[in-house]
Amino acid sequence: MTPEEAVGRLRSGMTIGIGGWGARRKPMALVRALLRSDITDLTVVSYGGPDVGLLAAAGKVRKLVSAFATLDSIPLEPHFTAARQRGAFELVELDEAMFMWGLTAAVHRLPFMPIRAGLASDVMRVNPQLRTVRSPYDDGEELAAVPALRLDAALVHLNRADVHGNGQYLGPDPYFDDLFCEAADAAYVSCERIVDTADLLKEAGPQTLLVKRAFMDGVVETPNGAHFTSCAPDYDRDEAFQRAYAQAARDPEAWRAFADRFLSGDEDAYQAAVAAFHKEEA
């Protein structure tokens, strides 16, 4: 499947979960395909990074569910901060652990999960829809009831996958990509390389097989498809490019030039423009 075909399965108005974390192993090629599509009015559920920034800059986000948006080595995501400051979308701001619990509830087909986090904080104030739940046991504790974060679709990027959708991460952290896929009605994985099923264990042990084909609806081979976020061990974050992205994002004029140069063509054109960028920088 191509990035366009995967995105062709999505519709405006959907609730879409995006895997990875901050500026780490984000399905950026799929996000770029979303930018090229006319899909809009999305509810985006993400441990936010430049995925959120790019979609917000393109005006495709109606509502964001997140605990943060960051570029990691650059603490603030400039498109996200600008979009918030102009009131560009609705925000459901949750704590990082609440977010994980919401996804977990969706995976388990439960209406909510109880968690201590959130109580007494302004997360409860800015999300008046959040309720608490009282323990039926002797402790009688009152805890936050995080509602299930059920998704229409999930987009994740992994190091390897077979054509059936068995996906493998090879870096130090799985992040929450399996939860995103299992919480979604349909999930699409992009990967650095599609390999034969029989070869999946050649590079690492079975515990790296993070997502199962039963939860996967499409596999896309996108070499360098997490660029400019990190995709260890295949590649690290492209810090020079990320700096250029962040700098351009702070100024509308510069952003137009950046988008013209990098985001006006298809994925091959993007990768060629990135290669040219590095040649210039060298």
Add this chain to the structure above:
Amino acid sequence: MTTKATRAETCVLACAEAWRGAGEVLASPMGTIPAIGARLAKLTFSPDLLLTDGEALLIGDVPAIGAKAEVVEGWLPYRQHLALVATGRRHVMMGASQLDRHGNQNISCIGDWTRPVRQLLGVRGAPVNTLNNPTSYWVPRHSRRVFVEHVDMVCGVGYDRAAAAGPSATRYHRIAHVVTDLGAFDFETPDRTMRLRSLHPGVTVEQVAEATGFPLTIPDEVPYTREPTDAELRLIREVIDPKGTREREVPPA
């Protein structure tokens, strides 16, 4: 004899003290000086501390700032890190864009949340941290912009808010220390409001009061923050931070 400690080095020591007596728990420092402090604590008075590489690995050695660890002793991806928070076996030192006298902290946004004047990081893990494991704060530039009467968005929960929310919120809640470039603070007062615990050498009580946007509890006798020993100074300067990154976070006074 080593020369006198710089302000940054005093701050490192004050941060390290947050992990004294912590035992076998994860030290989660955010910021350069807290990271040096946690490593100093591990190399001296709190050898059982667990440290991470800042990503998904628990490291078995104590590398210099910016250097790679050579020994990995465990795996701590984000999902396990969040679970570890809930076990309580962790002491985190977070930053704060705003902090009030009850210890409520904000890193999310400045102004009205619905349309902030300045969007910052978001709540991140501050709510889960403060309700589950001991939490301290590091503020490299002590000012009225940070130490405010009321924070705009309560991310990290303070004592008044925890008490109002009831036993589930207070059960594991503890704001241990606040360290700034001017001094060290705690909440060891009857009404759990911020108290000046020690002044860094060269700082006056008036200077701290002037830089704080709420009434601070100031004891009659305020000690100075302990000077690092020669051995501690050597560890900071030669082993943990030979490149002097600490001086960039807190320039010489």
